[in-house]
Amino acid sequence: MATTTHDMETWVDVDWAKFDPWRIQPLRHHVQDHPLMQMDALLALAQRLDAAGSVRTHSDSAKAGTPFNSAPELFPNGTNPVETLRNLARAQAWMSLLNIQKDPLYRTLVRGVLDELQPEIDDCDPGMSYRGGWIFVTSPNAVTPYHFDAEHNFILQVQGRKRVYVWAHDDVEVASEQARDLFHLNHERYLLRWRDAFRERAQVIDLQPGQGAYMPSTSPHMVENGDGPSVTVSFTYYTDATREKSRLHAGHGALRKLGLQPSPIGQSGLSDALGTLLLKLRGDYRDKAAHARDAYAEEAA
Secondary structure, three states: OOOOOHHHOOOEEOOOOOOOOOOOEEEEEOHHHOHHHOHHHHHHHHHHHHHOOOEEEEEOOOOOOOOHHHHHHHOOOOOOHHHHHHOHHHHOEEEEEOOHHHOHHHHHHHHHHHHHHHHHHHHHOOOOEEEEEEEEEEOOOOEEEEEOOOOEEEEEEEEOOEEEEEOOOOOOOOOOHHHHHHHHHHOOOOOOOOOHHHHHHOEEEEEOOOEEEEEOOOOOEEEEEOOOOEEEEEEEEEOHHHHHHHHHHHHHHHHHHOOOOOOOOOOOHHHHHHHHHHHHHHOOOOOHHHHHOOOOHHHHO
């Protein structure tokens, strides 16, 4: 692990000699010391993002197998975001402050962390773009349902403790090729179904303040919060490789909509080419990164 310290103005310590953009990796960080990660700043951010409609929340009744996309409707949190955060220990809630890079103040945080990481990342995974930030606040024992995301993700623990279960980005035993194709085509996750036996295949990472992990794009994960309130921040981005992978999966998803059963991406040039052609003919597919376009994204496009 790198020995660079916060005093040297490094927010995230990564062992770059061992870094692989497609491999899960624990790490350490100092983001919990940042002024914007303190409670008064977070409360003000929650108020601004609530007004902008940029908060996602549900109650702690959601479980590992709850469909991630439907959790807010299945288990609504009736308390507003500011009060949820202010009384997090008793709120019985899970909440995400979305796209914090859209907030001018927190854009500086996203810029500061990812600008620091980008030179090393560009050496092995070029094309960083559509950079984003997300803050997760969770009540004791709340669960983040099993799901995956399109972006590469540096997840950093700021307050409290949690256990992260994460699976390899290409583990088709826990997330089928068909589930991945559908996700990249239209952002649906309903084919991603939880089984408790998956725990045996997971890489388990216990996080406390100052600890974190790197999770590649489409690495399935599920999170169990500890017995106290938790604050976590994620810094995410796309690269040339994630966009290409998303395009191939989406093309295969379009083929499946026609009743075809394409080979896994990268295994058949014909399937990959047909899928790409079908996307162009459909005209309704947008590169996954396009869904993340915002005022900050243009800086790293």
